Amino acid sequence: MSILVDKNTRLLVQGITGGEGSFHAQRCQEYGAKVVAGVTPGKAGSQVAGIPVFNTVEKAVRETGANASIIFVPAAFAADAIMEAADAGIPLVVCITEGIPTLDMVTVTGYLNLRGARLIGPNCPGVISPGKSKAGIMAGEIHMPGAVGVVSRSGTLTYETVAQLTALGLGQSTCVGIGGDPIVGSSFADMLQLFQKDRATRAVVLIGEIGGSKEQEAAEFIKTMTKPVIAFVAGATAPPGRRMGHAGAIISGSSGTAKEKMAALKAAGALIAPSPAQIGETVKQVLGKDSRR
Amino acid sequence: MKIHEYQAKQILSQAGIRVPKGNVAATAAEAGRIAAELGGRCVIKAQVHAGGRGKAGGIRAATSAADAEGLAARMLGSRLVTAQTSAEGAPVSRVLVEETVEVARELYLGMTVDGSAMAPVMMASTAGGMEIEEVAHTQPEKILKMAINSVSGFQPFHGRQLAFGLGLEPPLMAQATSLMANLYRLFVTQDLSLAEINPLVVTKDGRLLPLDCKLNIDDNALFRRPELAALRDPQQEDALELQALSLGVRNYIKLDGSIGCMVNGAGLAMAVLDQITSAGGRPANFLDIGTANNTERVVNAFKVFKADTRVKAVLVNIFGGMARVDVIAQGIVEAHQQMDITFPIVIRLAGTNVDAGKKILEASGLRFITASDMKDAAEKAVKAAKR
Numbered sequence: 001m002s003i004l005v006d007k008n009t010r011l012l013v014q015g016i017t018g019g020e021g022s023f024h025a026q027r028c029q030e031y032g033a034k035v036v037a038g039v040t041p042g043k044a045g046s047q048v049a050g051i052p053v054f055n056t057v058e059k060a061v062r063e064t065g066a067n068a069s070i071i072f073v074p075a076a077f078a079a080d081a082i083m084e085a086a087d088a089g090i091p092l093v094v095c096i097t098e099g100i101p102t103l104d105m106v107t108v109t110g111y112l113n114l115r116g117a118r119l120i121g122p123n124c125p126g127v128i129s130p131g132k133s134k135a136g137i138m139a140g141e142i143h144m145p146g147a148v149g150v151v152s153r154s155g156t157l158t159y160e161t162v163a164q165l166t167a168l169g170l171g172q173s174t175c176v177g178i179g180g181d182p183i184v185g186s187s188f189a190d191m192l193q194l195f196q197k198d199r200a201t202r203a204v205v206l207i208g209e210i211g212g213s214k215e216q217e218a219a220e221f222i223k224t225m226t227k228p229v230i231a232f233v234a235g236a237t238a239p240p241g242r243r244m245g246h247a248g249a250i251i252s253g254s255s256g257t258a259k260e261k262m263a264a265l266k267a268a269g270a271l272i273a274p275s276p277a278q279i280g281e282t283v284k285q286v287l288g289k290d291s292r293r
Numbered sequence: 294m295k296i297h298e299y300q301a302k303q304i305l306s307q308a309g310i311r312v313p314k315g316n317v318a319a320t321a322a323e324a325g326r327i328a329a330e331l332g333g334r335c336v337i338k339a340q341v342h343a344g345g346r347g348k349a350g351g352i353r354a355a356t357s358a359a360d361a362e363g364l365a366a367r368m369l370g371s372r373l374v375t376a377q378t379s380a381e382g383a384p385v386s387r388v389l390v391e392e393t394v395e396v397a398r399e400l401y402l403g404m405t406v407d408g409s410a411m412a413p414v415m416m417a418s419t420a421g422g423m424e425i426e427e428v429a430h431t432q433p434e435k436i437l438k439m440a441i442n443s444v445s446g447f448q449p450f451h452g453r454q455l456a457f458g459l460g461l462e463p464p465l466m467a468q469a470t471s472l473m474a475n476l477y478r479l480f481v482t483q484d485l486s487l488a489e490i491n492p493l494v495v496t497k498d499g500r501l502l503p504l505d506c507k508l509n510i511d512d513n514a515l516f517r518r519p520e521l522a523a524l525r526d527p528q529q530e531d532a533l534e535l536q537a538l539s540l541g542v543r544n545y546i547k548l549d550g551s552i553g554c555m556v557n558g559a560g561l562a563m564a565v566l567d568q569i570t571s572a573g574g575r576p577a578n579f580l581d582i583g584t585a586n587n588t589e590r591v592v593n594a595f596k597v598f599k600a601d602t603r604v605k606a607v608l609v610n611i612f613g614g615m616a617r618v619d620v621i622a623q624g625i626v627e628a629h630q631q632m633d634i635t636f637p638i639v640i641r642l643a644g645t646n647v648d649a650g651k652k653i654l655e656a657s658g659l660r661f662i663t664a665s666d667m668k669d670a671a672e673k674a675v676k677a678a679k680r
Contacts, residue, residue: 020615076516101484101514102406109411110443125614137615139645154560159612159644160667180559182408209560212408234563237570238579241377245544245559245581247513248408252426258567275571276564277668 001200002129002174003149003191004092004120005033005068009133012066012090013038013048014057014073014081020096021072022048024137028070031140033133036064057088068092070126070135078122079104086117093185094135095122102247105183112185119185123246124177125155138162138175146171148283149195151188152207153180153214153246157234157276161205164280170287173201180209180246188218196225203228203287205279206270208261210235211249215261219268228286229270232279233258294510296524297340299389301508305490308479310472313502315391321369325362327390333357336391337364341383342529344424344507345375351385354393361390384528394502399492400459401425401436402473404480410440413480415447415473417455421492447477461495468501483521484514533578533601540593544583550575551678553598553607553636555591557582557616565610568667574675577604584615591624592631599632606637606678610670613644622650626657637662637677641670 005011011028015021016038026049029035035051037060044055054060057069069085071078071094078097085093093112100122112119120127126136131145138159144166152158155177162175176191178184188206195201206229208215215233222229236258238244240251251257262272273282299317306312314331317340318324328335339351346352351373355361365388372382399421407414417437420428428435437458439451452470461469472493480488487509494504515522527535537545544559548566552574556562559581566576578601582594598604611621622642628634641664642650654661662677664670 075513099513101517102486102511103413103481103484103514106406106412106443139614142644152560154558154563156556156558156612156614157560157564159614160561160564163612163643182406183411184408187409207560209563214408217409232564234560234567237566237576238563239546239548242546242579243512244546244563244579247511249559249563275668276561276568277666277671 001198002132003194003198004127004174004176005129005133005135007132009068009135010034010036010064010066011135012036012057012060012064012069013051014069014071014085016040016048016051016053017043017046018072024072025049025051027140028134031134033135037066057084057090061088061090066090068135069094071095071097073097075099075101079108082108082119083111086112086115090117092118092120094120094124094126095185096124096126096137098123100181102182105181109183109185120176121179121184123181124179124184125158127174127176129174130172136177142166143175144171146173147200147202148172149198149201149204150175150207151191151195151204152177153209153248154207154234157207160276161207161279165283168280168284170280170283173198180248182212182248188214189221192218192221192225192229196227201227203230203283205283206231206265207279208233209246209249210238210244210251210258211256213256216264219264219270222265222268222270230273230279230283230286231262231265231270232273232276233261233265234276294512294515294522294525295342295529296508296510297342297387297526298338298506299340299387300524301506302503304479304483304508305503305506309475311500311502313391313394313504315389317387317389318365319369319387321362321366324365324388324390325358328355328361329358331390331392334393335361336393337361337368338389338391339368339373339385340387340389341373341378341385342526343375343377343383345377346373349373349375351375365390386528394494394504395497396494397497398495400495402476402490402493404476404485404488406486407440412440412442413477414438414440415451415455415477417459419459421494425489425491441477447474465495465499465501472501484511484518485509486511533597536600537597540596541590542580542593542597544581545597546579548576548578549603550577551603551605552674553577553601553604555580555582555594555607555609557584557611557613561610561612565608565667565671568671569608569674572671572675574671574678577601582616582621586617586620588620588624588627591621592628595628595632595634598636599634604636606639606674608670608674609638609640610667611642611644613646617646618642618644618650619646619653622653626653626659629657629659637680639664639670639674639677641665641667
């Protein structure tokens with residue numbers, strides 16, 4: 001098993017005729033994802049690498065049975081695209097777009113709650129269930145199927161972690177980037193809940209960042225988990241009050257610091273990797289111990 | 294994006310919120326004239342993008358127009374060093390000249406977007422005038438918080454709950470509720486990321502007035518708020534950060550160490566800073582080069598490293614995903630062709646098109662220190678910077 005995406009995922013690509021949309025639609029397809037449709041208003045009837053393009057999500061869903069969407073449309077139009085997907089009844093929406101105004105996301109998340117759709121992102125690398133499907137921009141080849149779940153606020157730090165895991169022979173069940181913005185559709189706690197229920201997942205890696213309090217909320221959930229969680233929080237050396245790239249990565253008050261977050265995660269029973277280069281090793285130690293039991 | 298207090302108060306005023314009487318001055322003579330209009334007795338406030346001005350001598354009371362002119366003359370053109378600025382301080386090119394207000398009570402009112410509530414949240418406290426983060430830490434019970442759902446928007450009950458919570462009785466309660474409603478409307482229509490009125494004072498003559506105000510604008514929304522984007526004061530920003538921005542190198546933050554960093558992705562960039570620090574070094578900057586699929590941005594990043602006199606070594610850590618390693622490698626080679634680079638460069642490459650990237654570096658004949666992973670890269674960079 002895995003979470004969010006698998007062999008049954010029928011993927012729709014919003015913004016498929018753009019540079020990134022068409023590039024990654026094809027990479028997802030090559031990885032084995034069933035990419036059934038694309039949407040670009042005004043481009044219906046055309047094709048991208050054999051994928052039919054529609055004017056609206058509603059039509060694309062009706063004709064292809066798409067049940068997940070990945071969004072590449074520019075920031076100014078992304079909120080509209082996410083809500084269009086939810087309105088068409090798509091249960092899983094992955095938004096890659098970076099730079100969406102925060103207040104747009106207030107409206108979006110409010111609407112998605114009404115529609116019962118799940119949003120991953122925005123400003124995220126997406127989701128991959130190695131060997132099964134991919135709705136994301138991560139390089140498929142660094143992953144391998146296995147039993148470690150990965151959830152992260154950062155894209156490239158996730159790649160770094162996955163590469164460490166794969167090099168140590170530790171495959172992954174699903175890797176999810178939840179995104180680096182102040183408001184994202186899914187939280188660490190939401191993903192931990194799914195990993196806890198997923199039979200294929202034996203341990204979870206959580207990669208946090210400075211800013212906000214999502215890691216502290218995750219810690220509350222970790223207290224109830226039976227699976228081991230290995231955590232790292234980036235930004236221990238970041239200065240307060242400065243936005244470190246991600247709109248959500250800004251320390252304001254002590255609850256936003258890496259130190260405070262790591263302390264909360266540790267107190268909840270998570271194992272903290274001593275440095276970002278040692279995340280893989282820490283997982284290996286935990287799973288090694290588990291298998292001896 | 295930050296703006297000045299005087300700009301924030303103009304925006305509040307346009308939003309229907311009464312602010313203290315006064316005006317902004319760029320010269321001492323102007324300050325004197327404004328003071329005379331206010332009757333002589335007034336307050337002179339240095340306009341810088343940093344808090345802690347009071348303790349640093351950036352807020353002074355004047356007893357007459359001549360006094361105001363003298364105080365303004367001393368402030369204008371100087372640099373104000375506060376607990377929140379660098380050691381060099383921030384330049385003062387304007388002062389705000391305001392009426393003196395007789396304060397009965399000091400309150401706090403703020404708004405931000407709460408990622409957990411997924412909504413704007415309004416915060417109020419009776420501990421006005423204090424650093425609110427300090428209050429949150431030591432007396433969290435003194436902060437009243439209300440998340441405001443986007444479906445309901447701000448309703449009078451939100452205002453009543455906060456105002457009564459602050460101990461404001463009618464008629465002040467009605468003033469407070471109307472101020473909060475205006476602040477909420479301003480926040481959501483102008484894409485603010487932070488609004489802080491601290492202190493919000495109750496004057497002895499029964500007025501509710503924002504004595505100080507800080508408004509930050511969501512950087513992601515500046516594209517649709519050109520009139521707010523125009524309020525940017527580049528003088529208040531770090532010179533190297535400005536240079537980086539003008540070269541199209543966004544997401545660059547100056548730090549005080551000696552190892553220049555070029556990383557793709559904000560999380561990985563932060564992790565690299567952490568790794569350098571744990572290896573005993575100090576990073577010179579944070580830089581997320583992003584999905585730089587053109588060599589120019591890489592070349593420009595090297596221009597910034599060269600301009601930073603503290604840089605003794607550079608660490609490049611790229612894990613290609615959306616960004617392609619070969620393009621970054623080509624950019625590094627082009628940087629060497631365009632300028633004389635003397636500092637050692639430690640390079641760690643992985644991910645999309647990594648083999649092509651490594652070949653480009655080898656074929657260039659240039660000397661780089663290569664690293665196998667992040668830890669190795671950080672250790673080598675620390676060593677190289679000490680040489």
